[in-house]
Amino acid sequence: MAPRANWKGHLRLSLVSCPIALYPATTDREKIRLNLLDKSTGHRIRMQKVDADTGEPVDPGDIVRGYKTAEGYVEITEEDLDAIEIESTRTLDITRFVPRDEIDDLYNVRPYYVVPDGDAGRQAFAVIREAIRARGMVALGRVVIATREHIVALEPRGKGLLATLLRYPYEVRDEAEYFDDIPDEPIPQDMIDLATHIIDTMKGAFEPDSFEDRYETALRELIARKEAGDTTLPARPKAPTKVVNLMDALRRSVEAQGGPPARKSPPRRSAAKKPRRAGPARRKAS
Template sequence: MYFLMHITLPNSQVRIANLVKLHAATENKDIKLRQLHKECNTPISYKKVCEGCNKEVTEEDIVKAYEYAKNKFVVLGPEELENLKKENEDKAVEIIDFVQLEEIDPIYFEKTYFLSPDTTGAKAYALLRQTLQQSGKIGVAKIIIRSKEQLAVVRVYQDALVMETIHYPDEVRAVADVPNIPSAETVIQKELDTALMLVEQLTTEFDPTKYSDEYHTALMELIEEKKGSSTVSVSDKRPLPDNVTDLMSALQASLDKTKKSTFRKRTSKAKKNA
């Protein structure tokens, strides 16, 4: 999906404008494990069930709503949500401020995207990249992603522009809400000196390549090891739904009835001919 990225100046004139495309810069490497029925190794499925009606529902039976109080909802129709989406879908990546990266605490950062220019936007892309590099600043921007207005920053990473979505202040919980944080404690100087010495000994330049997910590696090794001896296959034979079974029973009963009727007609005709 392409977005128009531009810088809004106080006089509302656009100095730098460029079409850019978003590319996910990170990926989840978690190993997904399926749940199987212990007796037959069939994957477990999950159904959407209405607790009030005690029956399964489909996507067509579901509406979206906001719970503003306990068990009190405001239902939002699909047309209303679609209209809101259309009102915002034409918005661009709008850079509204420039700040120092160090001024933003990491708690605000959410997800990172690479930005790439369209086929005619290489010059504008390079201009913004060099401007950010020489100024040492990052751009604060707003963007619409999946119908939600996101706050973001645009900065240089290696030779590319990246956009990182960040939380709004009301999305970050207050420290005062965190329980059991100790108040100021008297620290023994000897203990503090020992701790500071440990920090000094372990201080180094950050190299992300030296860190790895040891659990992920061990789990993959275990999976590879067990492939040869503990692999199970799921049977493709699934029980027919009740309505299909009932249909087959009805067809069989109808066939038996037809056979009996034909037999009686033949018997009756044979007696008349005799």
């Protein structure tokens, strides 16, 4: 069953437009989801919305949205939200083109596949897609999904487009708040050489098919065992040993990756102390 489009509207580049649909490019539906149960009956638990002050259940028809202020809450109705509808609710308007490598990965939120919606605008869609591809750039636009306007980056992907929702600057934390307190560490060159050798032995192609969600696999195995009546818990993995000597750990890592035994650096010899020359003898005053 094909997924349902998250958004339908028009893609517009200046005076050229075409109908499009956005589909989520990723999914977590295959992940195991655990339900909350009543231990005594085995029945599922149903969450109930209650008044935070009185504890009484609230009818769904009486639940409204609100924003907390110093004076209390300001109620926001559906009519209020409809009144602030903006153009990007129905149109994904391209406003700028930027180099791909200028978009910091911190701003990436969620990817969507963009496809033409119907036959009418297929040629216009293909023209926009190939024009973006020819320039090797990323198109920036705005789109409203679930009442929120998002900045979106568009780039060609096969016969379609990949749209990535981007964060606003106020959503990205300043790295200086976390990195400035990291002290500068003196790093011997031989340690860097060993570490880069380890990296070289572990290089390879990006193969996502080789990724395994080990937690998901272990969870499925646990469920299968319990369903079969086996209640024994799996053995926990051993905690990694603490690194006592960084240089020794690097050397052992090189050998573990199949490299030649790392040669130990010869101990530095301290320079022989030269005999101290006596100064000229002072004459005694007569």
